[in-house]
Amino acid sequence: MPPPKSISIIGAGISGLTAAYHATRLFPGTAIHLFEQSDRLGGWIDSQRIDLGSHGSALVESGPRTLRPSGVGGALLLDLIDKLHLEKELLTSSKTSSAARNRYIYHPDNLNRLPSSLLAIPGALLRHKTLRSIPRAIWNDLTTPPQQQQHDEHDESVDSFFRRRFGDRIADDIASAVIHGIYAADSRQLSLRFAFPLLHKLEQRAGSVVRGAFRGVGVDAREKALEEDIRSAISPSLTHAMQNASIFAFKEGIAQLVTSLEGALQHSNVAIHTSTAVDRISRHKDAYTVHTQTGLAVESTHLISSVPLPALGMQGNVSESESYSDSVHHLHRPDVTVVTLVYPRTPLPINGFGYLIPRSTPAASNPHGALGVVIDSDAMPQQDPAPLTKLTVMLGGPHGLRTEDTAQLRQMAVDTVTRQLSAHLHSPIASTVCVQRACIPTYPPGHLSALQSLHHSLLSHHHGRLAVIGSPYTGIAVGDCVRSAWEVVQTLNSTGTATGLERFQNAV
Numbered sequence: 001m002p003p004p005k006s007i008s009i010i011g012a013g014i015s016g017l018t019a020a021y022h023a024t025r026l027f028p029g030t031a032i033h034l035f036e037q038s039d040r041l042g043g044w045i046d047s048q049r050i051d052l053g054s055h056g057s058a059l060v061e062s063g064p065r066t067l068r069p070s071g072v073g074g075a076l077l078l079d080l081i082d083k084l085h086l087e088k089e090l091l092t093s094s095k096t097s098s099a100a101r102n103r104y105i106y107h108p109d110n111l112n113r114l115p116s117s118l119l120a121i122p123g124a125l126l127r128h129k130t131l132r133s134i135p136r137a138i139w140n141d142l143t144t145p146p147q148q149q150q151h152d153e154h155d156e157s158v159d160s161f162f163r164r165r166f167g168d169r170i171a172d173d174i175a176s177a178v179i180h181g182i183y184a185a186d187s188r189q190l191s192l193r194f195a196f197p198l199l200h201k202l203e204q205r206a207g208s209v210v211r212g213a214f215r216g217v218g219v220d221a222r223e224k225a226l227e228e229d230i231r232s233a234i235s236p237s238l239t240h241a242m243q244n245a246s247i248f249a250f251k252e253g254i255a256q257l258v259t260s261l262e263g264a265l266q267h268s269n270v271a272i273h274t275s276t277a278v279d280r281i282s283r284h285k286d287a288y289t290v291h292t293q294t295g296l297a298v299e300s301t302h303l304i305s306s307v308p309l310p311a312l313g314m315q316g317n318v319s320e321s322e323s324y325s326d327s328v329h330h331l332h333r334p335d336v337t338v339v340t341l342v343y344p345r346t347p348l349p350i351n352g353f354g355y356l357i358p359r360s361t362p363a364a365s366n367p368h369g370a371l372g373v374v375i376d377s378d379a380m381p382q383q384d385p386a387p388l389t390k391l392t393v394m395l396g397g398p399h400g401l402r403t404e405d406t407a408q409l410r411q412m413a414v415d416t417v418t419r420q421l422s423a424h425l426h427s428p429i430a431s432t433v434c435v436q437r438a439c440i441p442t443y444p445p446g447h448l449s450a451l452q453s454l455h456h457s458l459l460s461h462h463h464g465r466l467a468v469i470g471s472p473y474t475g476i477a478v479g480d481c482v483r484s485a486w487e488v489v490q491t492l493n494s495t496g497t498a499t500g501l502e503r504f505q506n507a508v
């Protein structure tokens, strides 16, 4: 298959950068342009080291802070790290560390430690009232018949699934908290089949989540084989370093991945245009022209977008018969406020990952609408030279952005941890406040079918010359973004065309 003549990639977050990286390796003779509206690369990956004077320094992340090595996305992340020679910068947290094992739910006004294994359930039930609904929930799941699907595309919200299979208490007190911690979203608005396809499969194949998990019926042989194939090419030393890791990061934060990708693109066939917002995209026969607000007009045979298509001003310009008003292009994206508070080493009542706050926690115990608190100093203590207590409070999401005032947001975070964690946390020695606007999309029920329709629409109107990648369409984790970027370039290489949505055509 001849390589594409020219490719324009829109958006230089992790998805766009990774697509450019794989494209330059596979298509060294192709003219590649990467457009980014802001003056920096990496999207909402943002790591900063702040100076603490006599206390040394602290690494602060306002986007993703740790990465996971599991699954196809995790394997591709490791492959990228290997290729970029980032292994020596890696930090890992083991599967037996407190950060991997200790997860808490704050409900109704105290911290409940979630059991990390089946054997830990009895102890957890004795200690925490909120968790006493677990045995009944398991019984409920084992005895409730599976839902009969009226049609193949049937979907429901994560909340409705948990309520049906495990009961109201689990849906309200645990599932809603987990969704706060991953999507900063309301579990009543999130698609089960897109966000947790495994749960859907377990119910459909074994009639019960618990039974299906025991029988191992959720294993997807094709995914497993692909993961193994990618892992087999990773260097033995990196494979060894990651052997027992549950999560990983870099000494100077996740942004090191961005700087390494940027470094690898220098002196290559990729032209990076920062501070260059796309004004509109026009199409003439089989060529797209990206018109930028800075006055550039760049023509290419292929277009890869990591931003929602309506943001490219394509309606009417590209194909009159097609509409970008469909909901698949306009997902709800809640705002999240990320406040990091730094203290000299301070004893806390818990250690581990941190805690999540479900929607059923009364407002009196959570007056500022916090979604959860991460104990960064437990997850990656190696990132800071001196012993510190470093906490990140996440506010907003479905609770909304209650103020834009930085000082008030900081005070809301301090109030939250002094009320919920320890009264000794009233005076941080440093803090950062970052309002992440419209950051994580909430994929609504039906998103999978919407992607399948979009695939066909892109094929019929654009013949596989326009592809979509990244969190606006295909998944929010860094591993998901890296995967979608890798897949689109692989597909282009093998077939000459791609929509970025091929994988979702066969999804069960």
Ligand SMILES: C=Cc1c2[nH]c(c1C)Cc1[nH]c(c(CCC(=O)O)c1C)Cc1[nH]c(c(C)c1CCC(=O)O)Cc1[nH]c(c(C)c1C=C)C2
Binding pocket: 062, 063, 064, 065, 066, 067, 068, 180, 181, 182, 183, 184, 336, 338, 354, 355, 356, 371, 372, 373, 374, 394, 440, 476, 477, 478
């Ligand atoms: C900055 C806010 C983020 C919130 N969710 C995500 C980010 C970046 C994305 C995300 N968070 C988690 C996952 C699951 C899979 C994974 O890759 O780990 C995803 C895709 C789980 C998670 N949630 C929190 C942490 C520390 C982690 C581990 C991975 C990570 O570093 O993000 C804490 C947390 N994140 C959010 C909230 C509201 C929250 C609450 C304590 C939103």
